[in-house]
Amino acid sequence: MGSFSIWHWLIVLVIIMLIFGTKKLRNIGADLGGAVRGFKEGVKEGTEKAASESQQASSKTIDVEAREKS
Numbered sequence: 001m002g003s004f005s006i007w008h009w010l011i012v013l014v015i016i017m018l019i020f021g022t023k024k025l026r027n028i029g030a031d032l033g034g035a036v037r038g039f040k041e042g043v044k045e046g047t048e049k050a051a052s053e054s055q056q057a058s059s060k061t062i063d064v065e066a067r068e069k070s
Contacts, residue, residue, distance in 0.1 A: 017025065
């Protein structure tokens with residue numbers, strides 16, 4: 001009673017295909033794949049940007065002179 005068999009999932013898949021049609025499902029899949037790809041590229045760019053900023057910050061030297069308040 002807890003899990004569905006393969007036949008239950010096949011029936012659900014057939015009903016979904018009848019309701020939406022294969023072309024619409026293909027478009028939804030392509031859109032979802034594009035969104036995931038864009039998300040991965042954004043994460044990759046973010047980590048590369050953070051790493052380059054970290055490297056630049058560590059290579060900068062700040063030269064200051066201490067003065068006494070009068």
